[in-house]
Amino acid sequence: MESDECEFDSTWDDEDENKTPKKKVLQRRSHRKINAAKDMQNFRHSCRNLDGDDHDKPGQGRFYNLEFYRGQIKSSPDDVHIDDFHQNWWARYDSLQDVHTYTQWLFPLQTQGVNPSAHVLTKKEIKLFLRDKQVKSKLVKSYKLMLDFYGIRLVDESTGEVARAPNWEDRFRNLNSRYSNNNLRITRILKCLGTLGLKHYQAPLVKFFLHEILVKGQLQNVKQSALDYFMFAVLDKSERRELVKFAFKHFKPRENFVWGLGLQRFVDVVDKNR
Known part of the structure; x- marks a missing residue:
């Protein structure tokens, strides 16, 4: 995409979320990919009004992800019960690394993943999930399982x-x-947390990665994903702003930090919001 404009982020906008976002100048040398910005905007828009009454429509079929988390069916093609994941996959790091089909079951989204045997979350299913404290508790267990895999x-x-x-x-x-x-898995986990009622878990995890990468000098191969994807999976706009400001503060060399807006306009916005 050769356009100099990026209309896929509203982090610093105060206008009504339902309005069409204003276009923002994007420098050609920006390292933030247009596709990443668009993907994360689409995700954030998909999470609006998920607990509203307008999604109570009959005839939406089975809720496979909810059934899986309630222990009524096993994952496919791995044929693993949710409790088996939590009890028997803990610290099985080789399996967690090499198997690529379980993530879509543990962290379902409204978009299709790489596992064709997994199922997309429906709006009605999300609403039911949000009301079920037991399945949300199991989602936290899945989150802990993956955090341990990442050393967190x-x-x-x-x-x-x-x-x-x-x-x-x-x-x-x-x-x-x-x-x-x-x-990619971490991005998916962040999206799932936001979709299924645990959005307050998003910013602390992203802040952890930014601190490890930009302050401690760790995980440099995660850096671009953290800046392009992790930060912009955070649904709370005020938290997202703080994460961008934190990244800008610690990014070196600072003159190479370009996000959405042109660098100078970004600096002006940061100064205005201090």
Whole structure:
């Protein structure tokens, strides 16, 4: 795409969310890909009014993801019960790395993933999921399972605060390796948390990655995904703004930090919102 304009982000806009976003100048040298911006905008728009009454429509078929989380069916093609994932896949790092079909079951979305045997979340299904405390509790267990795989632990279930796990060095080496599919998985996890009622878990995880990458100098192979995707999966606009400002503060060299707006306009916006 050769256009100099990016209309796929409203992080700094105060206009009605339902209006068409205004176009923003995007420098040609920006490292933030247009496709990434569009993907994340589409995701955020898909999460509007998920708990509204307008989705109560009959004849929407089976709710496979809800049935899976309620323990009524197993995943496909792996044929694993949700409780088996939580009890028997913990710290099975080789399986978690090499198997590519379980993620779509543990973290379902409204879009089709790489596993054709998994099922897309429906609006009605999301609404039912949001009302079911037991399945939401199991989603937290799935989140903890994957955090451990990445060398992270959930410190506080109420706030979503995370920190390094005791095994972080070994797991960071794996996360920082050639396995770029882990970056895609993290993006999916963030999207799922936002979709299924755990959006307060999003910003703490993204802040953790930004701190490790930009302050501690870790996980450099995760850097671009964190800047292009992770930050913009966060549904809360005020939290998203704070994450962008944090990234800008710690990005080096600062003059190479370009996000959505042209760099100088971005600096002006940051100064205005201090």
